[in-house]
Amino acid sequence: xSRDGFFKAGDRVxxxxxxxxxxxxxxxxxxxxxxxxxxxTHDDLIGLPEGSxxxxxxxxxxxxxxxxxxxxxxxxxxxxxxxxPKDAAMIVGFADIYPGAHVLEAGVGSGALTLSLLRAxxxxxxxxxxxxxxxxxxxxxxxxxxYFGVIPENWKLDVGSVQDQEFPKKFxxxxxxxxxxxxxxxxxAKVLRPGGVFLAYVATTTQLSATAEALKNDxxxxxxxxxxxxxxxxxxxxxxVRPQQRMIGHTGFLIQSRRMAxxxxxxxxxxxxxxxxxxxxxx
Numbered sequence: 001x002s003r004d005g006f007f008k009a010g011d012r013v014x015x016x017x018x019x020x021x022x023x024x025x026x027x028x029x030x031x032x033x034x035x036x037x038x039x040x041t042h043d044d045l046i047g048l049p050e051g052s053x054x055x056x057x058x059x060x061x062x063x064x065x066x067x068x069x070x071x072x073x074x075x076x077x078x079x080x081x082x083x084x085p086k087d088a089a090m091i092v093g094f095a096d097i098y099p100g101a102h103v104l105e106a107g108v109g110s111g112a113l114t115l116s117l118l119r120a121x122x123x124x125x126x127x128x129x130x131x132x133x134x135x136x137x138x139x140x141x142x143x144x145x146x147y148f149g150v151i152p153e154n155w156k157l158d159v160g161s162v163q164d165q166e167f168p169k170k171f172x173x174x175x176x177x178x179x180x181x182x183x184x185x186x187x188x189a190k191v192l193r194p195g196g197v198f199l200a201y202v203a204t205t206t207q208l209s210a211t212a213e214a215l216k217n218d219x220x221x222x223x224x225x226x227x228x229x230x231x232x233x234x235x236x237x238x239x240x241v242r243p244q245q246r247m248i249g250h251t252g253f254l255i256q257s258r259r260m261a262x263x264x265x266x267x268x269x270x271x272x273x274x275x276x277x278x279x280x281x282x283x
Contacts, residue, residue: 006047006049007046008027009027009046010028013045015054023062027046038056038059040057040062050066052064077139078110079136083177083252084248086229086248086251087201088113088116089116091201092117094199095197099122100125101120102172102173103171103175104167105117105130106176106177106178106184107131108129108130108140109131113201114155115147117175125154126155127156130158130161162176163187171193181202183214189218193259194261198215198256198259199254199256211255212226212255215257220260221260222258223266228251233246
């Protein structure tokens with residue numbers, strides 16, 4: 001994939017028409033991309049700078065760019081519900097995924113979050129992914145190879161349950177996207193280095209509560225923090241500036257915590273719990 005701003009053979013190109021509709025394909029020498037109003041020859045794109053305007057043989061115009069990661073994720077084949085770009089961005093930021101970090105990811109799905117993790121750790125870091133379903137793993141592998149052009153050397157993908165895996169080294173981060181992350185808290189405590197970050201992505205408040213209580217009861221993690229992100233776009237046409245009628249509302253919750261040093265007792269929280277937070281006391 002080009003990083004110098006010019007198209008070359010093998011690049012994914014994203015064409016946008018004047019109505020904002022997107023079209024994506026891979027530049028292949030000798031091929032043509034056809035529309036209802038003429039076609040564009042792939043060879044004519046090679047060497048053009050990103051941001052060019054290209055026309056079909058019938059004069060239909062498009063702007064041409066290499067897709068952003070968010071564009072690629074939203075258009076790639078899905079075997080499972082993807083982690084939306086807004087959540088992937090928050091995960092990378094909140095979990096502090098940095099160049100050189102060693103990350104354990106469980107629950108790969110279609111590979112959307114894996115792409116963000118691989119880009120964040122860079123060539124000096126590693127991502128070890130574990131997926132229980134072979135079909136999801138195969139789809140994720142295909143999507144990641146399509147995006148990078150090759151399977152990254154610093155990425156390892158195992159099929160099976162993450163609790164059954166043996167990890168010879170410690171990780172800096174553990175990122176879980178699964179139905180029952182609370183079942184993996186003990187495993188995470190074993191494989192995380194002191195100060196490492198645990199983060200789980202869950203869809204429901206029930207999952208959020210179960211994961212939070214498991215982190216607190218384990219005794220190896222700091223008080224967990226939880227959040228969700230809601231994105232609302234805006235329409236702007238002259239003086240008509242208003243929120244868009246459609247928005248990306250709730251997609252999931254993030255819950256995170258940090259690994260305490262071995263043998264160190266977690267400081268008890270000092271705030272008073274709300275009435276009824278832990279059920280009705282017995283008479």
